[in-house]
Amino acid sequence: MELYGIVSNAATTSLEPGRRPIARGKDETTEEEIFRSNPQLLKLLKSEFGALVVGHRQGDKLYHHLPPQPARIHSFVYQCSPDEVKEFSQSFDFLNILINAHLPVPTEELISASLRQMSQAYEDRRAFLVAAGKELAILLSGDLNQLKAILGRIRE
Amino acid sequence: MNQRLGIVVSGSLNKGVEVRLDSSASIEDMAVGRFVTIEGKKRRFFGMITDVSLEVIDQKLTLTPPDVSDPFIAEVLAGTSTFGIIHVSPQLTIGGDAESLLEGPQPVKTVPSHFSVVNLASQRDVELVFGTEDEKRFFIGTPLDMETKVCLDLDVFVKRSNGVFGKSGTGKTFLTRLLLIGILQKGTAVNLVFDMHSEYGWESQNEQGRKVKALKQFFPSKVAVFTLDEEGSRRRRVSTDFVVRIGYDEIEPEDIALLRQTLNLTEASVQAVYQLAREFGDKRWIEATLRLEEGDETKQLLDKLNIHDSTYRNLRRGLETIRRLPFLLPHAPDNTVKRILEYLDRGTNVILEFGRYTDITAYILVANLLTRRIYARYREATEQAMGGDAMQPRQLVITIEEAHRFLNPEVASQTIFGTIAREMRKYNVTLLVIDQRPSGIDSEVMSQLGTKITCLLDNERDVDSVLAGVINKSEFKSVLSKLESKQQALIFGHAVPVPVVVRTREYGSAESYKDFIPGEEAEVGKQAEKDIEQLWE
Numbered sequence: 001m002e003l004y005g006i007v008s009n010a011a012t013t014s015l016e017p018g019r020r021p022i023a024r025g026k027d028e029t030t031e032e033e034i035f036r037s038n039p040q041l042l043k044l045l046k047s048e049f050g051a052l053v054v055g056h057r058q059g060d061k062l063y064h065h066l067p068p069q070p071a072r073i074h075s076f077v078y079q080c081s082p083d084e085v086k087e088f089s090q091s092f093d094f095l096n097i098l099i100n101a102h103l104p105v106p107t108e109e110l111i112s113a114s115l116r117q118m119s120q121a122y123e124d125r126r127a128f129l130v131a132a133g134k135e136l137a138i139l140l141s142g143d144l145n146q147l148k149a150i151l152g153r154i155r156e
Numbered sequence: 157m158n159q160r161l162g163i164v165v166s167g168s169l170n171k172g173v174e175v176r177l178d179s180s181a182s183i184e185d186m187a188v189g190r191f192v193t194i195e196g197k198k199r200r201f202f203g204m205i206t207d208v209s210l211e212v213i214d215q216k217l218t219l220t221p222p223d224v225s226d227p228f229i230a231e232v233l234a235g236t237s238t239f240g241i242i243h244v245s246p247q248l249t250i251g252g253d254a255e256s257l258l259e260g261p262q263p264v265k266t267v268p269s270h271f272s273v274v275n276l277a278s279q280r281d282v283e284l285v286f287g288t289e290d291e292k293r294f295f296i297g298t299p300l301d302m303e304t305k306v307c308l309d310l311d312v313f314v315k316r317s318n319g320v321f322g323k324s325g326t327g328k329t330f331l332t333r334l335l336l337i338g339i340l341q342k343g344t345a346v347n348l349v350f351d352m353h354s355e356y357g358w359e360s361q362n363e364q365g366r367k368v369k370a371l372k373q374f375f376p377s378k379v380a381v382f383t384l385d386e387e388g389s390r391r392r393r394v395s396t397d398f399v400v401r402i403g404y405d406e407i408e409p410e411d412i413a414l415l416r417q418t419l420n421l422t423e424a425s426v427q428a429v430y431q432l433a434r435e436f437g438d439k440r441w442i443e444a445t446l447r448l449e450e451g452d453e454t455k456q457l458l459d460k461l462n463i464h465d466s467t468y469r470n471l472r473r474g475l476e477t478i479r480r481l482p483f484l485l486p487h488a489p490d491n492t493v494k495r496i497l498e499y500l501d502r503g504t505n506v507i508l509e510f511g512r513y514t515d516i517t518a519y520i521l522v523a524n525l526l527t528r529r530i531y532a533r534y535r536e537a538t539e540q541a542m543g544g545d546a547m548q549p550r551q552l553v554i555t556i557e558e559a560h561r562f563l564n565p566e567v568a569s570q571t572i573f574g575t576i577a578r579e580m581r582k583y584n585v586t587l588l589v590i591d592q593r594p595s596g597i598d599s600e601v602m603s604q605l606g607t608k609i610t611c612l613l614d615n616e617r618d619v620d621s622v623l624a625g626v627i628n629k630s631e632f633k634s635v636l637s638k639l640e641s642k643q644q645a646l647i648f649g650h651a652v653p654v655p656v657v658v659r660t661r662e663y664g665s666a667e668s669y670k671d672f673i674p675g676e677e678a679e680v681g682k683q684a685e686k687d688i689e690q691l692w693e
Contacts, residue, residue, distance in 0.1 A: 126228070133232030134179070141213045141237065148222060155228040 001058050003071050004080070004088055005051030006114045008103050012047045021045065051077075052101055052110075054094035064093035082121040089118045089128070092135040099139060108146055111136070112153035119154075129154050158275035161186075161242070164194060169267050172206060172245035172628060175274045179235020183208060186242050188635045189300050189646075189657035191277035193250075196268035200250045202261060202277065202285055204655065206631035207243035244274065245628050247654035248285060261285050261653055279304045285653055294338030296647070297658030306647075306658050308607075310338050313651040314345040314553050316606025317577045317587040321594045321622055326611035326641055329355050330663050332555065332590055333370060335609075340375050340505060345551035345586075347505040348496065348530070350523040352514055352557045357381040357507040358394040369669060371507060380504050382496070384483045384522065385511020398495055400508065402525065403488035404442040409433045411525050412474070414571050418517045418561070419474035424467040431461045443486055446475055481518050493529040500530075500552060516561055523556055528572045530554075531585065538583040552585045559589040560596030568598035577601040595621040606650035612639040626655075 014021055024041075025034035035041055056067035080088070088094075098111050115132050119125040133151055140147040161181045167173025173194070177183055186208045194201040212218055217237055224230040246268070248261035261284065282304040289295045293307035313335075320335070322328045333356060339345050349356050358381065359367045372379040372395070380397040383389040389396045409429045412419075416426055429441075435457075436444040448454045458468055478484060499506050508526075510519060530552070537549040556562060556573060568574035576587050578601065589605065591597060595617035603625050613619050619636055623629045626648065635657060636646050648655035 130228065130231050133228070134236045137213075137232055137236035144214055144216050144220075144222075144237075147237075151229055151232060155226060 001056055001067060001069075003053050003067055003075075004055040004057070005053045006094075006098070006110070007049050008052040008101070008110055009050035009105060010047070011049075012045055015044055015046055052098070052103070054097050055088065062088060064088075064091050066097070085118050085121040089121070092132055095132070095135055095139060108149040108153065112150050115150075115154050158193070158278055161192060161274045161276055164268050164270060164272045164274060165241075167244075167267050169246075169264065170628075172203070172243055172631060173267055175242045175244050176211075177235070177240040177242060179239070181240075183210065183240030183242075186240070187300055188638055191282060191299055191302075191656075192242075192244055193275050193277045193281050194244070194246065194268045195273045195275065196249075197272070201246040201264060201268050201272075202248040202250055202281060202654065203244040203246040204635075204657075205242050206245045206628070207634055209241045209243070211239055211241050213237045213239075242274075243631070245631050250281070250284060277302075282306070286656070292342055292344065294335075294342055295661060296334060296338070297645070297660040300644075300657055300659060306652075306656055308335075308338065308647070309651050310342045310344045313607055314339060314551050314586060316650050317589065317604060318607045318609070318649075318651075319559075319589040319591070319594070319602070319605045319622075320609045320611075321591055321613060321618070322611025322645070323613060323615075323641075324592050326639075327643055327645070327660065328590055328592070328611060329353075330368075330643075331609060331611065331645060331660055332356070332588070334661065334663055335588065336371055336505075336555070337374060339553060340371065340378055343503075345553045346500050346503055347507075347553050347555060348500065348527075349505075349507040349555040350519065350557065351507050351509050351555075352519050354388070354392070354394075354509040354511055356555075357509055358389075358392060368663070371505070374669070375505075378503070378505055379507060380499050381507050381509060382492075383509040383511055384513050384518070385509065388511035389509060394509070396509075397499075398490075398492075400483060400492045400522070401488040401490070402484050402492060402522065404446075404484065404486050405439040406488065406493075407442055407478075407484075407521075407525065408438055408528075409441070410528065410570075411521060414524050414562075414567055415474070415478075415517060415520055417567070418520060419477055420470075421474045422467060422470050424464065425471040425474065428461070428463045428467050428471050431463060435461060442475060442478075445472070446479060477517060478521065481513065481515075481521070483513065483518075483522075493526055493533075496526060497530060497533055500550065503550060516558065519558065520561055524562070524572055527554060527576070531572050531576065531583075534583045534585050549584050553588050554585065555588040555590065557590045559587075559591040560593045563589065563597045563601045565598040568601050574598065574601055577604050594618050597621065599624060607647065607652065608649050609645050609647045610636060611645045612641050613637070 024038060025031070028034050028037065053066055055062060055064045095111065098114065099107060101107065103110060115129060119128045122128045133154065136147055136150055160178060162175045162177040164173050165176045186205055188205050188207065190205045192203055192205060194203060214237065222229055222233060246264045249264050250261050279302065282299055282302060286306045287293050289305060289307050292309055292311040294310050295305040296308045297306055298304060299306055320328050320332050336347055336349065336356060339347060351357060354360065356370050357372050357379065359369050359373060361367055372381055381394055382398045382400050383396045384400050386399045412429045413426050432445050433441040458465065496506050534549055534552065537546060540546040541548040554576065562571050562573040563577065573587060576585055594602065595615065599621065602621055608622060610622050613622060614637060619633055623632055623636065626632055632655060639646060639657065643660050644657060645660055646655060646657050
């Protein structure tokens with residue numbers, strides 16, 4: 001079983017929880033030089049990203065809803081190829097998951113960013129965005145301000 | 157290919173169904189009066205668009221309209237947040253199975269289920285409903301935005317009285333000419349036309365000043381033109397068949413009673429007419445009354461008959477008006493009624509031109525007088541036929557213009573036309589009523605009209621009276637008031653399966669004439685065939 005997710009959050013923090021990185025590089029001229037003179041930094045900082053699961057694949061079939069089990073620990077994560085993105089975005093059912101997700105980032109930002117990303121897999125980007133917009137117009141019929149915000153962010 | 161419009165979202169049998177338009181269908185392409193089909197689960201429905209409206213998914217959109225100058229936003233919102241609704245009134249069902257295909261379209265008794273798909277009606281659907289041109293069906297026009305022919309079943313049409321309505325200048329005359337040509341071409345009835353403005357027999361001019369041919373030019377052997385105004389007809393180079401003259405002795409008291417309004421007679425004067433007729437006899441009374449001179453003798457007579465002096469003067473003034481009509485003579489040289497009936501019996505259509513006597517008094521007097529006699533003869537003939545002695549007389553259609561003068565509520569009960577409209581169907585006589593003020597026609601008569609063909613009408617009362625008794629009246633009101641002022645008409649009633657808005661077939665160009673003649677030629681061919689067959693017998 002493969003899970004599909006949309007990156008919803010990314011952060012670089014200290015390895016130790018609660019410890020904040022200290023400002024460095026006062027006398028350096030480029031960012032690279034900071035790491036050259038403080039090689040330990042690469043070991044002390046970690047980058048994490050969170051992904052919102054929006055669907056899964058079982059056998060040949062793609063489902064645009066949550067999988068029966070969560071992703072296993074230590075599963076490998078890959079970036080989707082444009083073809084996979086195209087296949088997944090044939091249906092807009094995942095939009096409903098995005099709309100209802102409680103995330104630290106504003107929903108409309110996430111939705112518009114993911115649609116912009118997906119549209120790059122298409123030759124006719126506009127047609128894809130219009131179709132997605134129409135789906136959103138129905139889903140967000142009760143919240144026109146949010147709809148307007150998303151449409152404003154995805155228009156070409 | 158069927159063009160998909162949308163899906164049914166709500167509705168009722170009484171009020172029609174609401175159809176939500178797909179975003180691909182532009183609301184601006186929808187026009188009231190167009191035909192659609194609805195694909196129900198078990199049967200197909202055939203209906204007409206009767207209203208078009210704009211809807212939004214959320215009222216807030218109307219308060220803070222989105223920025224539609226951006227084509228992207230406009231495209232996204234069209235059909236989703238904002239959408240069009242068309243109102244469709246289902247008229248017929250076309251069954252899917254073989255049995256219902258044989259039965260043909262049936263009136264609707266239910267509505268299609270939720271979310272049934274609605275398509276624009278295809279040419280084939282329309283053909284299925286209106287039939288194709290054949291021996292009985294006459295091609296009258298095409299539906300809006302379509303090339304299919306709408307055909308009128310003239311056999312059914314002539315069996316009832318019918319009406320052609322419309323404001324002046326909307327094409328009533330052209331439509332009537334078409335209908336008459338149709339009846340002639342298909343031979344479903346014989347016509348008697350009281351042609352007030354001399355437009356049906358011989359060519360006349362249309363509004364652009366071009367000459368337009370008329371019946372006698374298409375069917376010279378089947379049409380006879382009678383005229384009241386010999387000189388006028390000769391000037392127009394019309395080949396007339398008979399000059400109508402009417403004798404005083406042919407005018408009966410009932411004929412005068414009908415003219416009460418136009419002659420401005422009082423009720424008492426009309427009573428006096430009957431008394432005078434009793435005194436002098438039905439044949440002589442007009443002449444005798446007109447010959448009365450001022451003096452004691454007259455006074456004695458009036459006293460005897462109990463006629464008041466003012467009544468007498470009132471009547472006298474009226475009779476003088478009639479006397480001034482030049483086609484009235486003390487004694488007519490020939491019997492017009494007899495002549496007309498002879499022609500009609502032979503199957504020749506009679507068009508009576510009034511020429512310069514377009515005065516309503518002349519029209520009412522002549523039309524009523526002749527029709528009353530013809531009515532009596534038809535009645536006799538039909539009753540004889542019922543007794544088994546004779547053939548049924550030919551179906552006769554009498555065309556009258558300015559019908560509200562004959563059929564207004566005050567006189568409809570008395571005039572012969574009121575009677576014909578109500579009951580003469582049984583005696584093979586029907587009316588073709590042409591009028592621009594249908595509200596002036598008695599509602600009882602209006603309700604008896606089988607098929608109504610109406611061009612644009614904008615007076616509220618006229619629209620109401622034409623549509624009286626129609627189901628979904630308010631829907632048709634909107635269709636009727638949106639007709640174009642030329643070449644468009646709403647046809648509904650007995651001879652068409654569903655109400656239909658047509659662009660009437662072209663009339664007036666050389667090509668349009670060609671289509672009228674083949675029927676004639678075919679007939680000649682048929683006759684020749686028959687003759688040959690008889691030769692061999």
